[in-house]
Amino acid sequence: MQLKRVLLDKINGFWMVTSLATILCLPLIIGTGLYLKAAPLFDQQSFMSLVFSSNWAPSKGEFGFWPFIAGSLYVTLLSFLFTAPVCLLAAIYLTQFSSKQLIRVMHPVIDVLAGLPSVIYGVWGILIIVPFVSDYVAPIFGTTSSGYSTLAGGIVLAVMCIPYILNMLIEVFNTVPSGLKEAALSMGATRWESVKHVVIRGNFPGIISAYGLGIAKAFGETIAVMMVVGNVVKVSGNPLHAAYPLPALIANNYGEMLSIPMYDAALMFAAFLLLIIILAFNLIFRYLIHKTKRQ
Amino acid sequence: MRRIKILEEKFFVILSAFMTYSLIAVLAFIILVIFVKGFNALSLDMILKTPKGGYYYGGEGGVLNAIMGSLYIAIGATLIAIFIGMPAALYINVQLVRYRRTQNTIRYFLDALWGIPSIVYGAFGFTLMLFFGMNASLLAGIITVALLISPIMVRTFDEVLSTIPRGLHEASLALGSTRTETAFRVMFKQGFSGFITAVLLSFGRGIGDAASVLFTAGYTDNVPVNLDEPAATLPLAIFFQLGSPIPEVRERAFASAVILTVIILALSLGARYISKRYSKTNLK
Numbered sequence: 111m112q113l114k115r116v117l118l119d120k121i122n123g124f125w126m127v128t129s130l131a132t133i134l135c136l137p138l139i140i141g142t143g144l145y146l147k148a149a150p151l152f153d154q155q156s157f158m159s160l161v162f163s164s165n166w167a168p169s170k171g172e173f174g175f176w177p178f179i180a181g182s183l184y185v186t187l188l189s190f191l192f193t194a195p196v197c198l199l200a201a202i203y204l205t206q207f208s209s210k211q212l213i214r215v216m217h218p219v220i221d222v223l224a225g226l227p228s229v230i231y232g233v234w235g236i237l238i239i240v241p242f243v244s245d246y247v248a249p250i251f252g253t254t255s256s257g258y259s260t261l262a263g264g265i266v267l268a269v270m271c272i273p274y275i276l277n278m279l280i281e282v283f284n285t286v287p288s289g290l291k292e293a294a295l296s297m298g299a300t301r302w303e304s305v306k307h308v309v310i311r312g313n314f315p316g317i318i319s320a321y322g323l324g325i326a327k328a329f330g331e332t333i334a335v336m337m338v339v340g341n342v343v344k345v346s347g348n349p350l351h352a353a354y355p356l357p358a359l360i361a362n363n364y365g366e367m368l369s370i371p372m373y374d375a376a377l378m379f380a381a382f383l384l385l386i387i388i389l390a391f392n393l394i395f396r397y398l399i400h401k402t403k404r405q
Numbered sequence: 406m407r408r409i410k411i412l413e414e415k416f417f418v419i420l421s422a423f424m425t426y427s428l429i430a431v432l433a434f435i436i437l438v439i440f441v442k443g444f445n446a447l448s449l450d451m452i453l454k455t456p457k458g459g460y461y462y463g464g465e466g467g468v469l470n471a472i473m474g475s476l477y478i479a480i481g482a483t484l485i486a487i488f489i490g491m492p493a494a495l496y497i498n499v500q501l502v503r504y505r506r507t508q509n510t511i512r513y514f515l516d517a518l519w520g521i522p523s524i525v526y527g528a529f530g531f532t533l534m535l536f537f538g539m540n541a542s543l544l545a546g547i548i549t550v551a552l553l554i555s556p557i558m559v560r561t562f563d564e565v566l567s568t569i570p571r572g573l574h575e576a577s578l579a580l581g582s583t584r585t586e587t588a589f590r591v592m593f594k595q596g597f598s599g600f601i602t603a604v605l606l607s608f609g610r611g612i613g614d615a616a617s618v619l620f621t622a623g624y625t626d627n628v629p630v631n632l633d634e635p636a637a638t639l640p641l642a643i644f645f646q647l648g649s650p651i652p653e654v655r656e657r658a659f660a661s662a663v664i665l666t667v668i669i670l671a672l673s674l675g676a677r678y679i680s681k682r683y684s685k686t687n688l689k
Contacts (some may be wrong), residue, residue: 115583115586116583118583119583119584119585119586122492122585122588123500123584123585125492126492126493126495126496126500126588127496129488129489129490129492129493129496130492130493130496130497130511130559132489133489133490133493133515133518133555133556133559134511134515136518136552136555136556137517137518137521139529140521140525140526140529143529143532143533143536144525144528144529146532196424196427196428199417199420199421199424199425200421200424200425200428202421203418203421203422203424207421207422208422208425212425216425216428216429218673218674218677219428219432220428221673221677222669222674223428223431223432225606225609225610225613225672226435226613226666226669227612227613227614227615227640227665228614228640229613229615229640229643229644229662229665230435230439230613230662230665230669231435232644233439233647233658233659233662234435234439236647237438237442237659238434238438269431269435272428272431276428300410300411300413300414301414301418302410302413302414302417302418303410303414305417323520326520327522329522330520330521330522330523330524330525331522332522332523332524332615332616333615333616333640333644337644337647357522357524360524360528361524361527361616361619364619364620377528378528378532381524381525381528384522384524384525385521385525388520388521388522388525389517389520389521391520392516392517392520392521393517396513396516396517396520397513400509400513
């Protein structure tokens with residue numbers, strides 16, 4: 111009886127450790143797998159020319175990823191400009207000013223927004239944002255646009271990232287000790303001043319990390335962006351033109367990648383690049399958040 | 406001076422309130438648009454039939470193949486994720502309970518893992534598939550999605566387990582139970598609401614994710630019977646039908662979007678209800 115229990119404990123302990131170790135090693139395994147697949151590419155071109163060259167001609171064996179990286183950066187930046195103020199203000203309102211009732215309503219709202227699949231956002235973008243850009247935004251600037259543009263991608267991405275950033279900001283703001291705020295109020299500050307000087311300034315690293323993680327998420331988002339962004343290989347500064355982000359490149363070309371030599375290596379390199387960039391972002395900013403939480 | 410301060414406060418409170426309420430409006434707007442657009446083409450045939458010949462030119466049929474494919478993949482992946490995710494979460498909270506630092510480091514890595522985009526998992530699943538010489542199939546899709554949702558499962562379950570008071574854990578050990586018994590008879594029971602939430606959340610993520618199954622699960626008009634057959638998925642069905650130039654087919658994409666949205670809404674609200682219901686009986 112005793113032996114059986116101990117034996118069971120040993121077996122189960124082994125099971126638990128193995129599963130945890132497997133999950134923790136996942137990024138390493140994924141990274142190595144993708145790197146090995148992409149390795150043949152490094153014999154032909156240097157890392158720098160892969161990343162910063164704009165020559166994209168897979169059939170000739172020329173792989174310059176700059177148009178895609180630039181496209182990704184541009185869409186992400188645009189979405190960040192839209193989300194950042196909205197999230198900050200909404201998080202302040204929810205943690206400092208709002209009634210309990212509103213918070214109770216907002217929790218499921220944020221959950222559902224976060225849980226909607228990206229295809230649904232893509233469908234919504236095609237139905238609403240794309241016509242909006244081509245019919246209303248483009249005429250304002252006196253140009254025409256098909257609507258499938260960097261701007262549309264930025265707006266859709268912004269909506270997708272809101273619940274993600276908002277959740278983290280709320281968590282960060284909730285860690286502010288109420289004594290600090292009360293101290294500010296008792297010195298004669300208005301509530302907004304106490305928010306401005308205590309809540310925002312005191313949580314600066316937390317806010318930056320929430321934004322950083324939001325950017326990382328936006329950078330890797332695939333389907334929704336790909337549906338509205340137009341997918342044209344060209345570097346363009348105009349937000350009303352189409353772009354071609356990195357994840358969309360991978361998703362669009364999986365069908366033909368085995369028929370052109372080195373193409374699969376190139377796409378795996380793109381995935382590897384995405385993994386490295388996003389993992390680095392996550393590790394840095396998660397570290398900041400964990401640090402602020404412990405204080 | 407005082408007036409300006411008060412004015413500033415008023416301005417920002419109203420602005421931030423507006424932002425908050427606009428989020429509710431945006432959610433309502435998205436769901437409304439999907440439902441209004443998709444309702445016309447939504448019929449029982451959509452849900453109960455697989456695509457017949459000429460479906461992609463406006464012919465008869467439905468998206469049963471995609472619904473079933475998505476369900477199979479999500480269920481399979483959730484089962485695998487439970488198998489490796491549940492013990493991992495319990496391990497963090499039972500065996501490692503004395504090592505605060507290790508716990509935090511592990512949580513930190515898990516959070517970072519959560520951030521890896523699904524397209525990277527998809528690409529990795531594809532390399533794995535080539536490595537083992539498999540074709541795009543239900544099995545490959547299940548494994549890829551399982552990898553994607555395991556960190557989510559662990560972290561969500563762990564979040565609830567970590568709130569269980571130390572005393573309960575110690576009492577169980579003091580009565581002479583092994584750590585395994587503590588884990589499954591005490592911690593698991595106490596954290597059951599969190600477990601259900603974690604399962605439903607991972608399931609929802611698995612059913613809605615498109616980028617990871619794009620490479621690995623393939624696409625087919627039939628409901629898959631074996632693990633080595635390709636499987637259609639609902640998000641991809643929406644995506645492909647939307648790319649068609651024929652209006653009827655595009656209408657059907659919107660209808661499929663309604664189906665997917667309803668599934669996700671049900672899962673998300675169900676998770677809320679269940680976690681409330683089961684946490685009522687917990688010891689505090």
